[in-house]
Amino acid sequence: xxxxxxxxxxxxxxxxxxxxxxxxxxxxxxxxxxxxxxxxxxxxxxxxxxxxxxxxxxxxxxxxxxxxxxxxxxxxxxxxxxxxxxxxxxxxxxxxxxxxxxxxxxxxxxxxxxxxxxxxxxxxxxxxxxxxxxxxxxxxxxxxxxxxxxxxxxx
Amino acid sequence: xxxxxxxxxxxxxxxxxxxxxxxxxxxxxxxxxxxxxxxxxxxxxxxxxxxxxxxxxxxxxxxxxxxxxxxxxxxxxxxxxxxxxxxxxxxxxxxxxxxxxxxxxxxxxxxxxxxxxxxxxxxxxxxxxxxxxxxxxxxxxxxxxxxxxxxxxxx
DNA sequence: AAAAATATGTTGCATTTACAACAATATTAT
DNA sequence: ATAATATTGTTGTAAATGCAACATATTTTT
Numbered sequence: 001x002x003x004x005x006x007x008x009x010x011x012x013x014x015x016x017x018x019x020x021x022x023x024x025x026x027x028x029x030x031x032x033x034x035x036x037x038x039x040x041x042x043x044x045x046x047x048x049x050x051x052x053x054x055x056x057x058x059x060x061x062x063x064x065x066x067x068x069x070x071x072x073x074x075x076x077x078x079x080x081x082x083x084x085x086x087x088x089x090x091x092x093x094x095x096x097x098x099x100x101x102x103x104x105x106x107x108x109x110x111x112x113x114x115x116x117x118x119x120x121x122x123x124x125x126x127x128x129x130x131x132x133x134x135x136x137x138x139x140x141x142x143x144x145x146x147x148x149x150x151x152x153x154x155x
Numbered sequence: 156x157x158x159x160x161x162x163x164x165x166x167x168x169x170x171x172x173x174x175x176x177x178x179x180x181x182x183x184x185x186x187x188x189x190x191x192x193x194x195x196x197x198x199x200x201x202x203x204x205x206x207x208x209x210x211x212x213x214x215x216x217x218x219x220x221x222x223x224x225x226x227x228x229x230x231x232x233x234x235x236x237x238x239x240x241x242x243x244x245x246x247x248x249x250x251x252x253x254x255x256x257x258x259x260x261x262x263x264x265x266x267x268x269x270x271x272x273x274x275x276x277x278x279x280x281x282x283x284x285x286x287x288x289x290x291x292x293x294x295x296x297x298x299x300x301x302x303x304x305x306x307x308x309x310x
Numbered sequence: 311a312a313a314a315a316t317a318t319g320t321t322g323c324a325t326t327t328a329c330a331a332c333a334a335t336a337t338t339a340t
Numbered sequence: 341a342t343a344a345t346a347t348t349g350t351t352g353t354a355a356a357t358g359c360a361a362c363a364t365a366t367t368t369t370t
Contacts, residue, residue: 009206
């Protein structure tokens, strides 16, 4: 059997990133399930991002939460049905957009959820220090920057 | 509007890892599409992992390629239909398992694909040096290790 | 010895997600 | 001015994925 002188899938950085993303996703789902939160992780990500970017339009939100427009629209349908956000038709660059705003109830629930998550994580001793986490985050951003050159990401 | 003194979704390491995974996945799909390879990225990951772990059983493969058993079984159906692998019923710890083996044709196609990928990546100047990549990989593994303590991953 | 739990793989179903096409509108090019 | 292109959001459809249940067989418990 001839040897293939290439890094194999399992040994690649691709694999480590996917695996880490997977672990974090499972972990996040476990936290949301254990705390019996009223939102899915996706809904929370959308709501939290709207909170940080008031009056953002749907397409820009889609780019931020890493979903396509269709998917984002459906997540927003759910948040709207729960009366946590409102969609307000407006004009941006002379184009019709739907600007997103959090309702009073949405704000209340978001603060409640974020507090619960914060408290929960506080009680977990993570061997990874905040400084190490910062370094890893920075490294990931640099890595992405080096990739973006030859990848056309169009969301 | 009261301020929530928590890292928000967009600022979290969770987000950076998800985003990086997303970018890599899109990039991988683009490479596979541009090179017109005969396998999907998932099929390639499975085949390459079987190559590295001869006679692995389905469940162990599932853990390695980060899919559940059902999904893994379906990917293997496809590889088997293309005559790239064989499934051989065997006994491991007194239990029936299906051991996976690559066919001659599977070996040929895998080498061909891996060579094409290697050549393609060689011609891309990545600002991230191999040393930096190694450091990032190591860091990700440490990070995962620190998470694994309070996450029950059961695949 | 019988019952309960475990391991492995498959099937069915529901959910998530993406992609393509469309609608409506505005901008740009010819 | 008309046509082509671009922007934003929605709908429809297909694919990927996971989860629960099942089948089969084995080990462990009682």
